Amino acid sequence: MVEESSRIAGPARLRADARRNQERILVSARAVFAEHGIDAPMATVARRAGVGVATLYRRFPTRDALVRAAFAQQLETCARALTEALADPDPWRGFQRLVETACALQREERGFPAAFVAAFPDSTAEHAQARERAERDLMTLVRRAQEAGALRADFHPSDLAVALLSHCGLVNALPHDDAASRRLVAYLLQSFRAEPAHGALPPPSTLSLRSLPLAADNSPGRRPSRA
Template identity: 85%
Template sequence: MGESSRIAGQDSLRADARRNRRRILSAARVVFAEHGIDAPMATVARRAGVGVATLYRRFPTRDALVRAAFAHQMDICARTLTEALADPDPWQGFQRLVETVCELQRAERGFPAAFVAAFPDSTREHARVREQTERDFMTLVRRAQAAGALRADFHPSDFAVALLSHCGLVTALPGDRAASRRLVAYLLQSFRAEAAHGALPAPSALSLRSLPLAAHGSQGQRPSSA
C-alpha cells in the first residue's frame, strides 16, 4: 500500500469515531461523483448519517476531505509509477502509467476535479515523496527515450499536459468512455518516436508538482490557508 495512516491519524480514534470517518469518506465519494467536488459539506454529512460538526471536526477543510476521499486513487497512481519503473520494457511501463491514471480519472467521477485541485504540500514528508516521484518519472522518461520508443523531444511537462487535458475531457463528458480512450490513444501515438515528424513548439515550464501522482497526504489537518 501507499501513504496512508500517518501522524497518529485514524488509528488512535475511538471505535465510533473511526466508523464515522469511514462513512464520511464513502459518502463523500458518492456525493462528489454526483454533484461535483463543490457539493455542500452538509450534503456529505447527511449522506453519511452524521452531523455537520462531526464532518468538520474530522476534516477541517474541503481540501482535507477531498484528499482523503481520493487517497486510494492517488496511491494507485504512485504504485503504477513504481511498477512502470520495474517493467523491463520502458515504453510498456510509460504507456501503462498514462492509461492507468486516465482510467482512474474516468472511473471515479469526482477524481478529475480532485486531480486538478492544487493541494499545497502540507508536510516536509509530502514534499519529499513528491520530489522522489518526480525523479522516478524523469528516470522512466529517459529510459523510454533511450530505448528509442518515446520521442526524443518529449518533455516531462507533456505528461502533465496530457493528464490535465484528459481530465478536462472527462469533466466535460462524464461517462463518455469512448472519448476518453480515443484521446489517450491519440496522445500515446503522438508520443511514440515514430510519430515525430515536424518540430514541436517549446514545452511548457509547468512542473509535475501539482499532480496527484506525487501522492499527497491523505489526512488533512493543515492550518487553513484557503
C-alpha cells in the first residue's frame, strides 16, 4: 500500500517541481530583464532561477517565448485595454485610458517597457497576426478620435510609439518617481488633444535639475561601472 502511494505521489511531486521551476524562471527573467534588458543572456536567467540552462530551454525554447511568458499578464492587459478602448462610445476617453494603462504597466514592471516596444525576431505567424490586428485596431481608434474632433488631426500612430519610448526612458532613469511619470503622461495626453489644454496636471515631481541622472552609470537602479 505504501509502495503504491509512493508511485502515485511521485509524478505529482515532479509536476509540482516543474511548476515551481517554471515560476522561478519567470520571476528571475523579469528581474534580469529589468536590470540588464531583454537581451540579457539566457544563462543569466537560468543562474538567477537556480536551474540549468537546459531546463530553461526545455520550458522556453526561444528568447521570444521567455519574454512573452514573463510578461504575459502585462501584454494581456494591454490587449484588453485596446479592446475596451474600441468599445468605449467616447473615443477620446478610450484613447486616454489606453495610454494611461500602457504607461502604468511600464511604471509597475521595469522590464516591461523594453518587452512592450521590442520587435521579437522569433515571433510566430500567430504573433505577427496579433500585432497586425492590434495596429489596425489602434488605427481605427485614432481615426474615431480624430473624427470626433478630440484628437489632433495630424496625430499619427507612430507618435504613440514615440511617447511610450519617452516614458520608457523616464521610468528607466527614475523607477521610483511615480509623480514624474504621471505628470509626463498628462502632458503627453494634453499635447495630443485637438482642443486647448484644460484640467489640472497631477502634482509635480520632487526632481530638480541638480538631481538629474545625467550619467547612465549614476542612474537609479543601475550599477556603477567598473574599470
